[in-house]
Amino acid sequence: MSHAAAAEHVGVEPAESPLTPESWGKLGMWIFLAADAMSFGGLLAAYGALRYGDPTWPNPAHELGIQLTALMTFLLICSSVTMVEALAAIREGNHTGLRKFLLLTICGGGIFLGLQAYEWHHLIHEGQSITKNNFGATFFILTGFHGCHVFGGVVYLSAILGRAVGGRAGALLLGLTAAIGTVLAIYVTYNSAMLPVGLLAPIAMAAVVFLVSGTLKGGVYSAHENNEVEIGALYWHFVDLIWILVFTFVYLI
Amino acid sequence: MTTHTPAQIAHEKRRYIQVFVWLTVLTGLELGVIYLPLTKIAIGLMLILLAGTKAALVAAFFMHLANETRTLAWIAATPAVLCVFLVFMLLPDLGAITRVFSQATPQASSAPPPPH
Numbered sequence: 001m002s003h004a005a006a007a008e009h010v011g012v013e014p015a016e017s018p019l020t021p022e023s024w025g026k027l028g029m030w031i032f033l034a035a036d037a038m039s040f041g042g043l044l045a046a047y048g049a050l051r052y053g054d055p056t057w058p059n060p061a062h063e064l065g066i067q068l069t070a071l072m073t074f075l076l077i078c079s080s081v082t083m084v085e086a087l088a089a090i091r092e093g094n095h096t097g098l099r100k101f102l103l104l105t106i107c108g109g110g111i112f113l114g115l116q117a118y119e120w121h122h123l124i125h126e127g128q129s130i131t132k133n134n135f136g137a138t139f140f141i142l143t144g145f146h147g148c149h150v151f152g153g154v155v156y157l158s159a160i161l162g163r164a165v166g167g168r169a170g171a172l173l174l175g176l177t178a179a180i181g182t183v184l185a186i187y188v189t190y191n192s193a194m195l196p197v198g199l200l201a202p203i204a205m206a207a208v209v210f211l212v213s214g215t216l217k218g219g220v221y222s223a224h225e226n227n228e229v230e231i232g233a234l235y236w237h238f239v240d241l242i243w244i245l246v247f248t249f250v251y252l253i
Numbered sequence: 254m255t256t257h258t259p260a261q262i263a264h265e266k267r268r269y270i271q272v273f274v275w276l277t278v279l280t281g282l283e284l285g286v287i288y289l290p291l292t293k294i295a296i297g298l299m300l301i302l303l304a305g306t307k308a309a310l311v312a313a314f315f316m317h318l319a320n321e322t323r324t325l326a327w328i329a330a331t332p333a334v335l336c337v338f339l340v341f342m343l344l345p346d347l348g349a350i351t352r353v354f355s356q357a358t359p360q361a362s363s364a365p366p367p368p369h
Contacts, residue, residue: 041336
């Protein structure tokens with residue numbers, strides 16, 4: 001760097017920081033996740049406090065469908081694997097792999113929400129509600145709060161997929177498509193109360209996202225520029241991590 | 254921006270599959286543990302241990318916390334420490350809730366029926 005250029009850059013903070021050698025975005029996501037983890041921690045602690053001394057608390061194994069929820073847990077674990085595979089693919093410069101694995105992750109998140117809508121429908125029609133007792137209140141608040149995170153993750157990853165194939169406009173288009181598609185899939189599943197619909201409606205949503213993504217041009221990620229994919233992956237793994245805890249505390253213990 | 258060599262990526266991919274297998278096995282174990290003929294507290298402790306292991310695997314390998322700077326690890330550990338602290342802060346309330354329920358239950362059963 002010449003003396004003139006060096007003088008021009010005096011006083012400008014470096015883009016990289018010793019705190020986070022990768023990026024400020026990653027640091028920001030970690031701080032957000034830490035704050036979000038405390039929200040979940042507060043909810044889980046309140047759940048424990050309400051449940052601990054209550055002898056009338058129902059046995060979750062009798063009230064809730066553990067087999068279905070175990071399937072949902074497995075699904076989220078699989079979607080975490082597809083997410084890391086998507087990141088590994090773009091680090092190799094493999095755009096097709098990124099697109100394929102991101103789409104599988106989105107599909108996994110969508111099916112999770114479809115199955116949750118199916119579960120909620122049956123619980124509500126069996127008489128459970130958020131106002132009935134502490135069991136219902138804590139169950140619907142905890143799983144609902146987590147479901148909102150999954151919904152946000154599906155839209156977020158769809159926006160990243162859009163950016164991967166079509167830049168900023170692509171991110172907006174695919175984010176909106178996924179948001180509308182997921183809401184429709186949840187609505188259809190909840191009202192039909194059929195398990196196959198809970199599986200097929202989110203797959204249809206992912207298919208629409210795939211078709212729309214095929215029309216886009218001008219992606220921005222490469223083997224060297226994939227920081228946004230890594231930050232999105234952090235969010236998705238966090239959603240998986242929290243579900244591991246919710247599954248254990250609410251459904252199993 | 255960090256560049257990853259093909260050898261590093263291949264190693265990471267193998268690790269991801271190993272972690273996936275472990276997570277699946279631990280989830281299966283969790284489902285098995287609830288049917289063991291043990292006390293509720295023992296089952297609860299085993300489930301918490303299994304869930305903690307699964308969460309640590311996701312954080313360390315999928316979220317790459319094992320390869321991050323120490324500062325990021327501290328940021329990630331802070332909520333866990335605070336949540337444990339919160340649980341200990343709630344312990345007196347837990348005792349109070351237990352007392353309320355244990356006192357309310359016999360009184361409710363022996364109380365005269367309300368006048369019509």
